[in-house]
Amino acid sequence: MTPVQTRTRPPAHRRSGTATITVTVEIPADDPRLARRLTAALGVLAQGGGRVAIEGAQPVPAEPTPEAPAASPALVIDVPGREVTIHGEEVALTRLEFELLAFLARHPGMVHTRSELLQYVWETPDTGLPGRTVDVHVRRLRAKLAEFDALVSTVRGVGYRFTRSRDVEYRTGTGYNEDRGLTI
Known part of the structure; x- marks a missing residue:
């Protein structure tokens, strides 16, 4: 090299x-x-605000992982059942807290502005609610997520993002999860 x-x-x-x-x-x-x-x-x-251009980069195939017994994920977000569990214990979330978590987890790694969250989670234009509504709901959601509170991170001056984690399973109604494969 x-x-x-x-x-x-x-x-x-x-x-x-x-x-x-x-x-x-x-x-x-x-x-x-x-x-x-x-x-x-x-x-x-x-x-961090910089621009990155990769010239001539080839996508790298994922390494094959050895077959290991499937461990149950620590945090499960079950969208059809509208249920969130941590280590098998159900977490009591309000409708908006669940919608906020599900929306952020549906797009892990992507930063969402407060305006986007108001539009897609609250289904209202940005001008319809006080400025700190999203921040308050995120704070309450983090408190309920306990040890997983760091998964919902703040991007200062922009908004919020859900961090990818192997400990999280996002279940959709199709029976297939892009990150973890077939879910039953």
């Missing part, structure tokens, strides 16, 4: 203070984990 090469171009606008950094990394084909970790790191950079 060749060393990492970087090249920095001075800022296009002196006032903005932005710079373009070009990084060239050669990753051996027999090390797919390194490619995934690098892609994840670049994703974090992009979420």
Whole structure:
């Protein structure tokens, strides 16, 4: 593997203070984990406001996992049954708390603004409710999720996101979950 090469171009606008950094990394084909970790790191950079462009990147196939006994997930969001359980114990959520959790978990990793949440969860335009309504419901939801409160993270100045986790199962009415496969 060749060393990492970087090249920095001075800022296009002196006032903005932005710079373009070009990084060239050669990753051996027999090390797919390194490619995934690098892609994840670049994703974090992009979420912080930077732009990331990957030239010539090839999608890396997932590593086959050895057959292990299926462990039951710690947090289950059952949309058809409108039920959330933590370690098999049902969590009592209000209708809006459940809708908020289900909406965020349906799109893990995606940041949703307060306006989007008001539109899709509350089904009302942004101007219809006080400004802190979403924040209050998120706070109450986190309190009820106990040890899983960190799954609903705040993106400061933007909104909220649900973090992907192997401990979470999102059940839909089709009997199939994209992240965990067939659910029964």
